[in-house]
Amino acid sequence: MSGAKVILLSSSDEKLSLAGKMGVHHLINYRSSPAWESEVLELTNGLGVDHVVEVVGSDHINRSIEVLALDGTISLIGLIDGFYGNINTAKIMSKQIRLQGIEVGSKEMFTRMNKALDVNQISPIVDKVYAFEDAREALSALEKGTHFGKIALAFK
Structure with a gap:
């Protein structure tokens, strides 16, 4: 609806296929491509993405930071992997990243x-x-x- 080019990660080829039928531009199975960050950076010509919707949380946020473009945003909407993690705050600073937790809107x-x-x-x-x-x-x-x-x- 907003014109974004979407890169979707899932461990399920079936879900990726369904998402592809809905118009998702790029589909990555993170089980068969464990270094998915490289694929995302390749798809963006090394620039990274502008926005990550992060559902895993914990240390996984560092992987989202890696694929984020300068001045990008991570919207943390899930904590599947737990409430705590070691996050590379230096990269948040150097890339001027916005990290926003989202639970429920108004x-x-x-x-x-x-x-x-x-x-x-x-x-x-x-x-x-x-x-x-x-x-x-x-x-x-x-x-x-x-x-x-x-x-x-x-x-x-």
Whole structure:
């Protein structure tokens, strides 16, 4: 919607294929390409990316710092690998990086997001909707991480 060229990393070729069908420009399987940072830098002619949406956290942030362009931004939205890590603060300074933690936006931001989705005719991807009674099964599916899109609960 904003015109960004997206580079997506996943360990699942199936998820990468689905993302490719949605228009994602560059797809990297980080299991088969463990040095994915080199691939990202090659795709950007060595300049790096302007924005990283970081979902792993901990020491992994250093890998995101490596692929970030000068004056880039890391939006930390997940902590899959834990709450703490050793982060290269010298590189944050030398690359003039913005590192921003994001949990949940305001009601106003949610309203603006929904308006943008509506205007641009974009619908969220929902992997599966579970009945409220099946919340444990939904949480188990979420923990497995095999879903593509959101897992939702229906309250009837």
